[in-house]
Amino acid sequence: MAPDTKVKEQTIFNHKGNQIKTEDRDVNILARFEEPLIVILDNVLSDEECNELIKMSKDKMERSKIGVIREVNQIRTSDGMFFQENENDTIIKIEKRISSIMNIPVEHGDGIQILKYTPGQEYKAHFDFFSSTNRASINNRISTIVIYLNDVEHGGETFFPKLNFSVSPKKGMAVYFEYFYNDKELKEQTLHGGAPVIAGEKWVATQWMRRQRLR
Numbered sequence: 001m002a003p004d005t006k007v008k009e010q011t012i013f014n015h016k017g018n019q020i021k022t023e024d025r026d027v028n029i030l031a032r033f034e035e036p037l038i039v040i041l042d043n044v045l046s047d048e049e050c051n052e053l054i055k056m057s058k059d060k061m062e063r064s065k066i067g068v069i070r071e072v073n074q075i076r077t078s079d080g081m082f083f084q085e086n087e088n089d090t091i092i093k094i095e096k097r098i099s100s101i102m103n104i105p106v107e108h109g110d111g112i113q114i115l116k117y118t119p120g121q122e123y124k125a126h127f128d129f130f131s132s133t134n135r136a137s138i139n140n141r142i143s144t145i146v147i148y149l150n151d152v153e154h155g156g157e158t159f160f161p162k163l164n165f166s167v168s169p170k171k172g173m174a175v176y177f178e179y180f181y182n183d184k185e186l187k188e189q190t191l192h193g194g195a196p197v198i199a200g201e202k203w204v205a206t207q208w209m210r211r212q213r214l215r
């Protein structure tokens with residue numbers, strides 16, 4: 001197909017305009033990059049909810065593990081923890097809101113993961129979906145939201161190296177992106193990472209969604 005007649009691929013995210021009305025909060029759409037779809041969102045969480053997530057996870061953080069064997073890896077040097085789904089009322093409320101933003105039922109989510117980065121810590125460029133050689137790819141990830149839980153003094157941007165695009169963390173804001181595309185090239189453009197924090201701390205909450213339910 002000639003480039004000028006190429007049709008846009010179907011997206012999971014279905015919100016139009018500049019606002020998403022969820023059950024308990026109006027979330028603002030500030031910017032969108034169309035293909036691959038990357039959406040910058042504001043007012044996803046209140047300051048109190050951000051503080052609460054940090055408080056609840058603070059004592060449970062351990063060095064992040066990635067991959068099937070879940071070994072400590074230099075790709076991600078942050079500390080992290082997962083909440084159990086339905087762990088408490090705050091988690092239930094936030095999971096519901098994330099689910100309506102992402103337009104995917106809560107049961108498809110890996111659970112909310114909290115990551116904490118201190119100066120020098122980073123998450124090198126990676127894909128959130130599993131490679132076809134990984135058993136987990138049978139029910140692969142299709143979309144991600146990264147919510148910023150605090151303002152970072154310096155550094156810690158979420159960057160997309162293939163798009164020359166980056167997002168600076170701001171408390172309560174989020175970056176959403178999806179990769180359930182037929183076009184392999186589009187999927188691969190969602191390569192992203194968390195740049196090293198230079199000063200201050202960076203706290204984020206991530207939700208990854210799977211194609212099929214996990215529970």
Ligand SMILES: O=C(O)CCC(=O)C(=O)O
Binds near residue numbers: 123128206
């Ligand atoms: O910390 C960030 O900005 C990115 C986090 C991320 O890529 C992830 O949790 O999958």
Ligand SMILES: [Fe+2]
Binds near residue numbers: 128
């Ligand atoms: Fe990621």
